[in-house]
Amino acid sequence: MREVPALDRDQLFQLSRINIFSDLDADTLKRLDGISPSVTVAKGKVLLRPFDASAVLYLLKRGRVRLYRLSEDGKMMTLAILGDGNVFGATQSVALHSRDMYAETMDDSLVCAMHPPDVERMLHDHPRVALRLMQVLSARVNDLEEQIASLAHEDVRRRLLHLLATLAQQFGVADGAFVRLNLPLTHADLASMVGSTRETVTTTMSALAREGLVRTDRRQVSVHPARIAAVLDATRPE
DNA sequence: TCATTAAATTTCT
């Protein structure tokens, strides 16, 4: 019985955490691992930009990636923030994003870029991955639909509360009664996610802090999901 | 209710 080298084990571990690979066994993962190398990407690097026709499928092994678009007057609308184990980009047939989307790392990240022939072979050999890819895509559509409804019907305060609750699920780590959002977030970031402005986010965030729904400590946001849920429930619009 | 503008202040690097 031979020890698996630490580096090897770690790489496999990273790969096993990719959402579309969750159905695969260790042997299969090991074979896939050889296909494309992982690269460390510095914070702020734009990996995808509008009209990028390439069909690269990115596996985000570690880090945060922001998917966003820019309006004509240069305002950023953040469509999603992806964390460890997520995928973005496109295959030959399926794009996980629309045309004029940017993808930019929010911190130093470890990504793996799979190219069309490899993706094709992988999907052919492992239909379960294709199935998971569809699940991931439909979940993403679902999220976007919720965002649209939120934008159409709710005021900034409620949109922020919904956003914070969602981020807590996605990136939360327990911190006493609160849940700390484990990602670098400025008020401008939050504004770009709820379709508001930096200033408005500042004032609503401090109101929420006063009410004990959120807590902010040196640019780290913590939220109280139970209280937020209660408030959202108790104060339905209309 | 909230974007906008402007300006002061605090916090990060």
Place this chain on the structure above:
DNA sequence: AGAAATTTAATGA
């Protein structure tokens, strides 16, 4: 020190 981020306030749609 300089840049980036936050905060406060006034105004108007």
